[in-house]
Each structure stands twice: as structure tokens, then as C-alpha cells.
Amino acid sequence: MTHAGDEGLFERVLDGAAADGAGAELFERRGALLELTEDEEGSTLLETRERGFALRLFKAGRSAFAASGAERAAHLPAEARRRLPRARARRGVRLPAPGPGESAEGRALVDPTPPDADLARTLLTGFRQALTAAGRGTVSVREAAVSLGERTERLATSAGRDAAWSSRLATLVATVIGRSPAGRFSARVVGAAARPEELPVARLARHAADRVLLPLQGRPFTASRADVLLDPLVGAHLVGRLAPLFFGDEEEALLAARTREGRDALAAPLVSLVDDATASGGVVRGVRDGEGTPRGRTTVVDKGLPSGRLTDVAAAGRLSAASTGNAVRLAWSAPPRVGSTNFFIDPSPGVSPLDLLAGVGRGLYAAVLLERPEIDLAADRFRLVVAGFAVERGRATERVSEAEVSGRLSEFLRGVAGIGDDLRFVLGGTGSAGAPTLLVPRWRVG
């Protein structure tokens, strides 16, 4: 992707931007993506290379943003400078500076390695085989796609921060069809990992088979109140939607309301919520955030009590703290904002899902989500439409085609009475979200 004449482009743009007394931050991202899709029509191979620059100028509490590809990058300083005098920005916006002991790396970016099409083919074949086994021949693939991506990124500021890093992402997305005498049912499933070799192909195939067969083979759940076991892949979607509560100081009022100004816990004492870019199994594994700040582990709920916030440089400034490295750039062409990396409920070591199942008298094991979860943080309500298995005295008795788990979100979180050790992640929010198996006794089920 580097063309003749591009050498030193990054430095030229940054130097041009740092004039006139404004602080400047320049971000460059190079990406390589390979995506192989197989469907009923044949196969599609996508191979993409991209390169983009994003500039932020800072002056007297104002900030201006401009982004473009390499062909227009030389114009970015003029574009940002033109808008700076009239730019209004959120309070606390400031130029990212190097942290204590942080030294400028100052190395030019290299193009990411082109991903391997043969590896993508192997993963797709593995998924098809696993699905055939999991569905016992009653589930087929309408469309499946594996995408393998790699990025290299660099960020430098006129305050002396200069860092470069790389990251990878692999996803498998499939639309599968289940057939039974009761009819046909299709669903889309998504699996993701930080490395292609970590893609949970067999687990995704089992999940896909459940997703289309349970609604066809099961019966609606009849009990109105039951012990609820949430599969990690169901619970993770719920957990992911909690992350915005902890983005900077944006939801202070809501958090205060949920905890009655700190008098109540936010969740059961068993529950700790964590954001950790280094979490094993997490989909995000970049070492720095979108402002170049080193990423780490932040506990936002410790044993049921709020204990921290996820911040970028601006939010950290408002909270008089150091940035937790949670600035995310959803695209190179968008300004950074506060977001989560791998956001999850901390698992309980040594507690297997079977241990939790054994404690269920009459209940529901929610194995798959049938619809997008409905979660209203402001109203403190949630609704999950799930399929799974009825449980009697610690054993699964029959398939459940549909059940609704809903109610007050805060009550649900405070009602968690068991957490497994089987942490799993799904793509969600601005990164990934994770949960182990969760047990909530005596919950309303429709």
C-alpha cells in the first residue's frame, strides 16, 4: 500500500500540523483483510488493503478532527486548522502526552502481513464438518464467511508520545438452516477471536445447531418462576450492554440512582465486572488504545460495588485520574471515544457449569438467544428471548423452544447466586463482552 513519495508522509503531516502553537495528534492505521465466503451460489474471496490518517488539533480547550486516506493526508493540517477557532469540544479534551517512563518509539509503520486464504478455507471446512456432526445431518450452511485481519497502527503527538503497535482479528459468521418435520428455521451466528487459531469453530457449530434446532424441536417453557442458568454466550450479550454505565463520567447520575447514592450494591457480592485488553479468550488484544495509552485491566465493579470507570484522556481529566486506556477508534475516519475492550464478569475458579446445574431444582437453562436482547439501562429493564432446556433436579429434561427472561436489570444482577469458571466472549459493544455461566434462582420466566 505504500506508494512512491509516501516516505516520511506521517512526519510531514505531523510537523505541518504542530505549527501555530496548537497541539497535534496524528494517527495512522494500515489494515489488511481477507474474507472467504461460501454460499449456495459459490465462493467469494475479498482481499482488502487500507491506509488512513486522522489528525486532531488541540488549542485552548478546543479540538478539531479531520481524517483522510494517504492521497489527501497532506491537506489534513489545513483542514483541521481552518475549523479549530470555531470548534466546540467536550470539557477535558486535551493532547495525549507520554506517561511516566514512556519513551517515544518513533518507528515507521510497515504494511500488515496479507492473511492466508488457505487458512480461511481450512477453518470453513472445519466449521461445516463440526456443524454436520452437531446437527446430525439436519442443519446445513446457507452461507459462511471467515475473515482474517491484521492492523498496524501508529500514533504520535507534538507532546512527545510516539508509539506503534499491531493487532489481529479473526471472525467466522454463518447463516445456518435447521430442518425438522416442524418446519425450517435459519439463524446467523458469529464467532470471533484475536487469532485465527483461537477461533472456537467446534463450539460455534454446536451453538449454531442449537440455535436453529431448539426452536423447531422444543416446547415453550411453561413455569412462570424458575431458577435460570444463562449460558456464557447468552450472558455475555447482557454483560456487554452494561459497559456504557462505566464510560467516563457520562452515567454518574444513573449509577447513583441504581445504587441509591452508594447505599446499595449494583450486583451480588459474587459479581465483579472487569475490562481487560489482555484477558485470555478476549477478542481484543491491542497493547495500546486509540490515543496511544497502554491498555490494562480495570475493575469497574468489585464484589458487587462500583469501583472504577473506563476512561480516555478527556474523561480521565474530568475525573482527575489517569486514562485507563479505553479510547477506541471504531474506524480510522472517526474520532476516538471511550469504549470497552474485553468487558466481562470475572469467572469463579473451580466452579464448573455442572456444579451450578446440580443445584437447580426446577429451572431453565438458556442456551441460545433467539432475538437481539432488549436492555434499557435508563428504565432498568431487560428482556431476553431464549431457547434451551428445562431442568428438573439438576438434570436437563426437555428442549425449550422459546422462553422470555425479563424484569429489572438491577434485581437480576443482585440475584446472581452462582458464577461458573467457563468464561466465553462474544463480539459486542466496542470490543468483546464475556460471561461465565450465571445462575439466578427464582426468576420470572414467560
Place this chain on the structure above:
Amino acid sequence: MRETGDLSRDADEAVRLVSGLLRRGESGEAFRERVRTETWTASESGLLAPALSEESGTAVRIRRDGALLLVARSGAGPESLREAVREAARRAGSAPFFKAHRAAPAAPAPSRAEPPEEEERRTAALAAALARAFSDPRGMTATVEVSRVVTERTVVTPRALLPCGSRTRLVAAGTIRRSGSERPFSFQSARPFGEAAEALAAALRAAARPVPALPPAPGPVDVVFSPQAASVFWHEVVGHPLEADAGDRGSVLSRVKGAAVAPAGLEVVDDPGRADLPGAYAVDDEGALGRAVPLLSGGVVTGLLADRRSGGVETNGHGRTPSFRRPPRPRMANLVANAGDATLDELLARCGDGVFVRDVAHGAADPESGRFVLFVSEADAVRKGRRGAPLAPFALAGEILSALASVDETWGNEVLPATGLSLCVKGGDAVCVGGAAAALLVRGLVARTARR
């Protein structure tokens, strides 16, 4: 920054490159795109400065025996095209024609710099519209990103370079909270900026109104859809099942092609030529002329929306892609249903007891099983043929063939454009769509509670 660039300045060379790339039995094209986006962050207390971005890209696509190769590169200039062609040729195993054909460098892109005052004028107009929308922000918080998106596309076929034109849209998405409840907000308009900003203000005002507390009782319910909401119903129930990538046996409607599934006299057409609607285009993203395709004619299933890769069907100009990075797929453009002869009051009277759906926030359909769900954001109860109290948001579920069979034999006499339809997301790919329909009575859909 330029308002849009000229993607056609190297037309001859581009056509030569694409035609030289393709071998016998192959078809393909190049696709160029430039997108300029100004994004403001809006809240109840005002606007934050616009962020600006300009993205451009080139894709080269080769199709052969049901296989598609797509190579995409940043940049929309001659160099990006040559690089994409070179890589596509390498992956397809052919010798690129251009190695022997070095053309003269293309003329530099003409400068079309927009005067800075234009952007300031837009910011001022938007700020004024938001001030009117949030004239009483007490007890409310809003976080909405508003973007003005200018998209310019060109398709290079082996024979010609076909400009798809430049489209400008105002897009907004975010959340609005009031009275302890959060509502997602989305909006899109292809109208001129001033009109679009006014429409946005009106939509925000409506979204900021307090949400009623009670949804309808769960269970079967007769539903009168407003013209705006009816567009979403047709989009989910007829449009998606008749997109050709569901496969010949892939959807409950494509499996019964030629069968009467809805009342006689009902016409549903997907028409990219409706320039007044957001999904309009003259040439699709594969360089095929966008044609109006009747999907239901007299209530009979008649058509499929096809792209160049749809098996067994010739393209009818519905190959659409959200960006140069993604392959085109058969997608709707503007789904238009015909007018009947009933007034809205007559439909409400025929309904008797039920609900009147004013707006649908979003919907989803599974063409395979035929199940669909519509998330109703604004509705009123209907009692004895009259509109009553507003209802809290709820979901309406149904089965496609049953719902079509339950469409009342008479429907509204006024076709209006949809306001709720904007971006249609399928398989993660979002494209702009439009719709226009008349009010509609459907019996026996199933109401469910929904929190959003």
C-alpha cells in the same frame, strides 16, 4: 476539502485496464467510491464541532462460475486501480493486460473546494433546528450523532465508465432519555440540507415526547398501519424474502412464485427510479441499469431482486454494496406499494378493536421460516373504530404467508413516503433504502411486550 472528486478523469485508461483483466468466461468491473462525511455530536445543550473525514476506495471484481474475487484498495485514483488490478490478476492467475500498456498519467483532479462559509451555514442551520427540537430539555438527555454524507460512485465495466452519481444524505443516530426511559433514535433524509435539518428537528421532537406506559395486551391483534409504518411491513414481509440471495428454495415467498398470496389488486414494486426516495439510483453498484421489479402483481408473487451473481436469474439492477470493501448483493432500493380506495377512518372502522401503528423503529425477517417481527415505536389503541390512547413501544410478530393472507381486501387511498425506513442492515451490510405505501389493515398479528 473537496465537496466530491472526479472519479472519471482517467476513463479511457480505466476501461482498458478492466477489459484487459478479464478472460473468456469471466465478467467483472471496477468500482470507485468517495465518501465525505461531516459529523456533529448533538445533545440537548447544543452541537459539538463537526469531525470531517474523506474516504475513497477502489475495488476490482471478477466473477467466474459462481465465484467472485474482490480486491479493494484505499484511494480512488489511477494508481489504486492499477494496484487492485495487479493483485486481482495475480489471484485470478491471469497476466494483467496493463503491463504492456502504460498509459499517460491522468490529469490531476480538478479542485472543487467548497467555500468555508457553506459548512458554517450548515452548522448554524443544524444548531437552530436542534434548538427548536429541544426547546424544553428539562428532564431529558440526548446524544445523537448527525452526519452529512456525500457519496460519489463510479463503475468501470470492460466497455464503459458509468458514473453512478453523487448522493447527499443527512443521517442521525443516537439515544434519547426522558422520564427514566431510553429510546434509540435514527433518522435519514436525502432532501436538501435545510429541509432535512427541519425534518430531523421534527423527528427529534417526536422522539423526545414522554413514552406512554402501557403496551397493548399480549396476543393476537388487528393492526392498522399508517402509510409510513406500512412501508416497513412491506419491506420485511415482501422485500427481504424476494431478494435473490435467499436462494431459489430459500424463502417462503420465492418457494411459491406464481401463487396468489395477498389480495388481488395489490401491487408491490421495487423501484430504484423513484428519485424522491432515499434508495434511488440510475445505475447499480455493478454497472447495471436499475430497473423497477414487480414483486407482487395483483397479489401474485412475480419477481426476484437480482444482481449479476444471482444464480438462474439475470440482473435487474439490484446489486448494491454499502462500500467499496464489500461485495454487491441483491438488495431493495425503494419498495413502493400501490394505493387502494379506503380512507384511514374507513380502515379504523373495519378494524374495530385493535391498534393503529404510527411508526415502526425497526424490523427483522427470517425468509427461511417466514417469521418476522416489527418493533413498534409509536402506536395508539383502536376502540370501536376510533383512535384512542397512545401505547408504549411493543413488538408485532407474525408469519409472512399468514400475514399476507390476512391483509384486508381494501387498503389506504393515499401513498406516502416512509419516514422510518433509512438504512437496511442485512448480513452486517447497511444500504440506504426507501419506501412508499398506503395505510393497511392486517388481522391477527401477535403483540408482544418490548422495552424498545
